[in-house]
Amino acid sequence: MSASDRTGPGKPESASGSTGLGKPESASGSTGLGKSEPGVDRAGSTPRRGAADPVKALMHRHRGLCERAVDPLEIAAGLEAHGITDRTAARFRHRDVFSLAEEMYARVSRDGDTTVPAPPAAPRVHAGWVLLTLLPGALCAAALAAVHLTHGRSRLFAAAAGALAVALALRAALRRGPLSRTGTDRPGPRPGAASGWTTPWTVWLVAYSLLGNGLLGNALAGGPDTLPTGTADGPWPLTAAPVLALALGCAPAAWTAHLLTARASRKLAVSRGLEDFATSVRPLLIGTFVLFLCALAALLTLSSAVLGERAAYPQVLTLGALFFLARLLTTHGFTYAPAVVLTAAATVEAAALATVFASRLPGFGLLATPVEALVTTWGADSVPTLTCGAAALALLAHMTRKLTRASAHAPPEPAR
Incomplete structure (x- = not known):
């Protein structure tokens, strides 16, 4: 499809058709000398079907969307993603975007040579991404075991090697499966979507959960006088349970994201309008979020029991919620808000x-x-708890606005 068939996101379509020379025709018609006929109100006239059919021009711009759509809601989701609102639809003589999409779908379906494609298959569970999401937690547990079993310079090398291994495993887990931003086998993310530069801030938040509380307590007491020793009972205590729980939480995060994608695709197939879809998917979003928090709380309980540390539920749950919401928004193409909120936190x-x-x-x-x-x-953990809690609430409110749109879960457009 040529570049003229696409409309940039956020730019409303024009309701006027175009002539063969690319100049808009007047809705009131014109005389042979190019002057408007008397008695015709140009401002109050409405577009007519024919050479200046605005819906036909819109269908031409979104030909690929109309041809592959399996129902009007899919067209409505695509139009919504391109910035067409109910106000824009009124310029095409329709009450809302879904009504406009119904006409476009009906007019395409009357073409006998056009075969309506089958509905897209629901996303499946693949062993590859399942194993990758388990890898960060396994490597983090191995790294912590190595740190506890070594001393001196060997402990420093073990900690550095473990951190590098976990970082690489996490990167691999985020490149495939439900947590990937460029997956093409499921609705949501769009290949090539702009991403926020969030890696440094994510590393800082994780490092603070590991060393920040100990550093803050020492600083208020006049220290620290020494470097951290890598133990929980040292002069600069290290709290490893939050980091281990977050690393293990990569697996339930992927599973709940997969559940959200699959259920949202089903609701998209059976909904009869954009508002209907938004109403039905909102409880699904909240339920997915709560399910992840429950899994993370269980993992934190297990990690704290194994490492013999206090389970800092408020701090870890707020940080985990922040990371999970940021990743959900990122995988669905909304990258700006997560970048801003993570930076602020x-x-x-x-x-x-x-x-x-x-x-x-x-x-x-x-x-x-x-x-x-x-x-x-x-207590010292109140600082990250309040900070990450406020940030997570901001992203939760943003998610309930953005991910209730049908366009956030519509199948990605094929590459041209």
Whole structure:
């Protein structure tokens, strides 16, 4: 299909047709000399079927979408993804986008040479991505075991090698399966969608869950005087249970994302309108989110029991919720909000530490007062809990707006 057949996202379609020379025709018609006929109200006239058929022009622009659609809702989802709203549909003499899509679907179906394609198959579970999602948790457990069994410089090498292995495994898990942003075998993500630069902020948030609380407590007490020793009872304590739970949580995150994709595809097939789909998919989104949190809480309980550490449920659940919501939005093509929210959360945590150290300068003692009051009242883990909790709530509200759109779950357009 040529470039003229596509309409950029977010740009409403024009309701006017075009002549053979590409100039819009007047809806009121014209005389032989190009002057409008008397008695015709140009502003109040409506488009007519014929040479200036606006729906036909719209069908020409979205020919591929119309030809492969299995029902009007799929066309409506595609139009919605291209920025066509109910107000735009009114310019085509339709009450909403779904009504416009019904006419487009009916007019394509009358062509006897056009074969209506079969509905897209539901996404399947593949052994490849299942094993990849289990790999980060397994490698993280092995790395923690190596850290506990070694001492001195060997422990440092074991920690560095383990962190690198987990990072590579996580990257592989995010490139295939339900957590992938470029999958073509399921609805949602669009190949080539712009992505936010979130890796540094994600690394910071994970590192803070590992070392941040110990550093904050030491800083408020006047330290730290030594580097972390890699143990939970050292002068700069290391809390490994949150990191292990998050690494193990990669598997339930993938499973719940797969469940969301499969169920949303079914609802897309049976819904009779955009509002109907939004109403039916909203409980599915909330249920998927709650299911992941329950799985993460169980994994945190197991990790804390094995490592002999306190289970910091508020801190880990809010951080896990933030990561899960950010990934869900990213896989469905909404990358800007996750990037902004993750950046803001990491910045707030870094600022909390920075104010404590800056308060040691002469005349800046008041800088640490808010953080000190917060830690004294609720503990050191209250800083990441409140930060990640607020960020997760923002993404949850954003998700209930964006992922209830049919266009977020429509099959991706074939590459041209």
